[in-house]
Amino acid sequence: MVQNYENNQSRTRKGNKLPLAMVSGALVGAVVVLAADSEERRRLKSGSSNAKHKVSDYATRVKEDPQGVKDDWLGRIQSAASITKEAVQKIQEILDEQGSQIKESAQDIQHESKEMIETAKDAGEELQSVGDKAQEAKEELSSDNETNETEETTITDINDKK
Template sequence: MEQNYNQNQNRRRGNKLPLAMVSGALVGAAVILATDSEERARLKNGSSNAKHKVSSYATRVKEDPQGVKDDWLGRIQRAAAVTKEAVQKIQEILDEQGAQIKESAQDIQSESKEMIETAKDAGEELQSVGDKAQEAKEELAHNNDAEETNVTDINDKK
């Protein structure tokens, strides 16, 4: 029982927040309107224009309800048709661009494969050059060993 009472109290307090917000907004608007003559004039003109448009529209509806209905239906149908065309155009663009992107991706993939193969070939050729350089180094080392042996033999003979 006491819990229900507390919940009701909380709901009442919670319901006061929107009322306080609206009240604060109205007080703020009243202060602005009271201090700013240009804002008052703008609000007065805007309200007058809105009132005139609403009354004009209401008069048209009273005079010719079917005509207003047909006018609105026509506008809605034209807007739907334009929207449908726009959606179709967007879909065409997406399809076309998607095909081009797919084609470009395939081109990039094939070019990447070619680049990888070229790099592998270059690596193999560089390995071959490295092997030749190693042979040349070994040959020079072998020749130096032979010369040192000859120099040593000559020195020993002296």
Template sequence: MPNEQLNQRSQQTESQKGKLSLAITVGALVGGILVLAKNDNARTRLKETSASTKNSVSQYVSDVKADPSGAKNDLVDRIQKTASITKEALNKIQEILDTQGKDIAEKAQEVKEESQDIVSTAKDAGEELKDVGDKVKEAKDELTESAEDEAAATTSPSTTSKDDDDDINDPTVAKGPVN
């Protein structure tokens, strides 16, 4: 039973593909006809091209009928010349690829090595910057601790007499040595 369903689905898919390709072909033909119907230049070019092709084919057929072996030899010669020219072109392309390919591979290797150097240098710089950041943090902590120690020393309760308290408000009196 499942095999029959699979076959039916396959046939439906093939049928849909056939309909789609037919629709595309018909659409292309209709589009071409509309272009030819509306465009005088396109019609003229089509007529000229068709006439030229017809004349070329007619001339070739008459040449082959007149001298079949000569036409065959001429065709074989042209094919051999074309094959020779194509072979030369392919050899030249291969030669270019070989020389340029080596240059490209060398340049790619150089770029790879330079990229690795750049990455290594960037990592080193990052580590050095981290060390600098640690030193800056340490300096900040030291300044913060010093400021806290000074603040604690100036605000700590003292066992002073009433006269010393009056001196605190007097800006001309300094506690401790003056340098």
């Protein structure tokens, strides 16, 4: 049991090295890119400077008027929430309207499908009666051939006897 605990601890330590290795690799890659590309260095420096100024300005605003910043954020959040609520209502209206249209279309398709099935059944019954007539005609022709063969045999037999 103690051995299992020690194995788990060593696996945990090995598992913790992966994120460290990934971060280290990313930093080394960033340093290589910055060392090789002066334009990238200038862009990064400019972006960092802009971010620093924005954070500094925001911190100054918060120090000067914390309640105003809070009210501004709350107003923005409430505005975003009301816009989101309106969007959700509009989506629901569209879904309701389209859903009813889809339901009507499905009912129409179902009705037309039933009519097509009935028509196909009627056609099948008519074809069956035609098939029965064809079978009857075939049997009639077959019986005529048998009668003719019998008559020919009789005539041949009579000729042979003469």
